[in-house]
């Protein structure tokens with residue numbers, strides 16, 4: 407059984423990246439996926455928007471939906487202050503060991519907890535099982551039609567507080583129209599759109615920031 411693309415990305419990281427250096431892991435993935443095999447990492451261009459939003463949020467507890475290979479988990483976790491943590495939800499059991507290994511190579515295993523399961527099942531468990539009070543930052547990068555229902559679920563579970571910052575990838579491509587409709591018509595969110603480009607491609611995309619006003 408030949409290897410998966412995700413396994414080949416891990417091979418490239420374990421062979422080329424500097425252990426314990428998150429930047430070198432990010433550069434390695436961007437180089438591999440830019441030159442050899444495209445993959446749905448947020449990438450280096452949109453990654454800068456992610457970085458800036460994480461720095462603005464300066465989260466103590468951050469959540470990500472859609473770990474995939476761990477690229478954005480590394481981007482977020484490398485910016486977290488001491489004792490801050492990232493919870494990352496992923497339901498594909500094939501990707502989890504690969505993401506764990508890549509995050510380990512980046513030296514960020516202490517800051518990142520990968521939770522296996524569907525976001526809609528995990529979100530209601532965050533308070534009791536994962537000792538979350540409220541979330542300071544949420545990165546949405548999983549199935550696009552789940553952005554809106556999961557945002558509503560986060561509200562219903564009391565996981566958002568005044569000033570919680572949500573950032574959503576792929577607003578233009580593949581697109582998340584229901585999410586945009588929901589979030590921009592809801593007066594409890596202050597929304598900002600960031601036009602950008604799809605990872606590793608000359609295709610337009612955008613990210614949406616939504617600050618929950620409580």
Ligand SMILES: CNc1ncnc2c1ncn2[C@@H]1O[C@H](/C=C/CNC(=O)c2cc(-c3ccc(F)cc3)cc(O)c2O)[C@@H](O)[C@H]1O
Nearest residue numbers: 446472473474495496497498523524525547548549552580
């Ligand atoms: C629904 N609840 C869920 N709970 C937990 N994990 C979930 C999940 N949904 C999806 N996942 C996981 O997130 C990841 C899925 C992300 C979906 N992302 C995309 O489809 C996507 C797709 C593109 C894309 C762009 C252009 C193109 F031609 C083809 C694809 C670009 C992106 O940046 C994307 O984020 C996988 O690891 C999957 O297993």
Ligand SMILES: [Mg+2]
Nearest residue numbers: 448547575576
């Ligand atoms: Mg994406």
